[in-house]
Amino acid sequence: MVSEQIKASLAPCGLSCEKCFAHVDGDIRRYSLKLKEKLRNFDIYAKKFETLLGDPIFKKYPDFKEMLDYFTSENCKGCRNEQCRLFKDCGVRSCHQEKQIDFCFQCEEFPCDKTNFDKHLYKTWVMLNEKIKKAGIEQFYEKTRTRPRYL
Structure with missing residues (x-):
């Protein structure tokens, strides 16, 4: 089970909501x-x-x-609390709620075409979820906690 701290920080897509410029x-x-x-x-x-x-x-x-x-x-509270304010057409939040999974990599359909991400963000999404799947969510979170979001 994923801790509430990790869920508060990481969106279902794997991006760090707390590191986003819009996060409250x-x-x-x-x-x-x-x-x-x-x-x-x-x-x-x-x-x-x-x-x-x-x-x-x-x-x-x-x-x-x-x-x-x-x-x-900006005062977004994160994707788990409200619809993303940056990617208004994001398909991840509704999909993760419907399937009741914490992260996209946990879905048997991953990777899919339901994200509505552009080419760059889609590539990042796949990469992040592959890293989470390989390392485990806790280890991924610890490694990325201090790394800037906008690399």
């Missing part, structure tokens, strides 16, 4: 909130630094701030 408790959101707090009124200073330092990079600060705002506003 994820590192990306947490660090973005801290950075936003540290930068607080940097808009004013970015304009000053552009002139003072003569560096045009500070003209891009509004774009950076917009991205940071986006990262801090």
